[in-house]
Amino acid sequence: MNDEVNEKELRARLVERLAVDGHLRTGPWREAVTAVPRHEFLRGGFFREVAGSTPTAWAPVVQDDPRWLESCYEDASLVTQIAGTVVPGDIRGEIMRAPTSSSTMPGLVVRMLEELRVDAGHRVLEIGTGTGYSTALMCHRLGDDSVTSVEVDQDVSTRARNALGHCGFRPELIVGDGLAGHSKGAPYDRVIATCGLLTVPHELIEQTRPGGVVLVTLCGWLYSSELARLTVHEDGTASGRFLGGQISFMLARPHLPPPLGLLPDLDEGDERRALFGVEVISDWNTRFVAQLAAPRTQYAVLTREGRTEHLFLDVDAGAWAVLREHDGLWTVRQNGPTRVWDAVEDHISRWRAAGAPPLEEFEITLTSGQPAVSWPGL
Secondary structure, three states: OOOHHHHHHHHHHHHHHHHHOOOOOOOHHHHHHHOOOHHHOOOEEEEEEOOOOOOEEEEEEOOOOOOOOHHHOOOOOOOEEOOOOOHHHHHHOOEOOOOOEEOHHOOOOHHHHHHHHOOOOOOOOEOOOOOOOHHHHHHHHOOOHEEEEEEEOOHHHHHHHHHHHOOOOOOOEEEEOHHHOOHHOOOEEEEEEEEEEEOOOOHHOEEEEEEEEEEEOOOOOOOOOOOEEEEEEOOOOEEEEEEEEOOOOOOOOHHHOOOOOOOOOOOOOOOEEEOOOOHHHHHHHHHHHHHHHOOEEEEEEEEEEEEEEEOOOOOOOOEEEEEEOOOEEEEEEEEEEEEOHHHHHHHHHHHHHHHHOOHOEEEEEEEEOEEEOOOOOO
């Protein structure tokens, strides 16, 4: 009984925090967050980052841990799977592999649901079931029959189904490639993706009714990402704007970058004085603009012959740029079919010449899978 009271108190505190922080803005979603117990979707535990570990290590936090319940009601993302298969109950000690699934921080979940602008009777397609917590919130708001959720990982989907059933929710759960949507249930009034995307699969646009909304997080391999709300039009195109907030998600698995592999000979190519040094990508908005110029370029820091080099490499295109600093001056050497840093400098220069408008003022148009992004004054 004490645990039940404690859980309800923790949930009430979370509701108030989300409201104070401006994420939870409307009554129906407040009722949903008040009613849905997040801890039921984390019964299998989660991983916490081991402080000071390099590379990052993760340690399991399971249900009998005294920190488990309180952590479930923090406004924080909780990693639930490592390396594609490993869950907290699988290990003792620590693991140094990359996270592959998580329970997104409630503030971001609620913000996205508010931004989706659903209404009674709307049918929603969710890309990425994950733990099922956001699915449960939508079921509470709209009803089970109005919610379809697609998850690529069979085990993740099964755990979500069990948690949802335990809470009394029975939406349609599909195991498959969420980037292909679920055409059998189309058309949908709303589509929401809880993973980062390089491009917007046109299947998601095709499966949304005209006037419907697609909410996605657009990202690139420089890992600056933005939430975008797109309205679908009668002609099969879509348009919209970024919503701001510097959010991030794990990339959809098909959109993960390839291994860097064998690096090119960085002493080849053409060298010149760089207009900008690598410090420009330390700013989120500037990095996003740079990423628009080179969305499939990866960034790595190297040490060669005692000097630090900053590599920007598009593996598939075979194009690269390496920046070096000496006495406060930057040079760039480039090679390949395109000039990566030329494109980055051009985008940043034009954006700054337009007054460096915030990302919320950018306009997005989608006629195929690749969004075209522009800003005022371009």
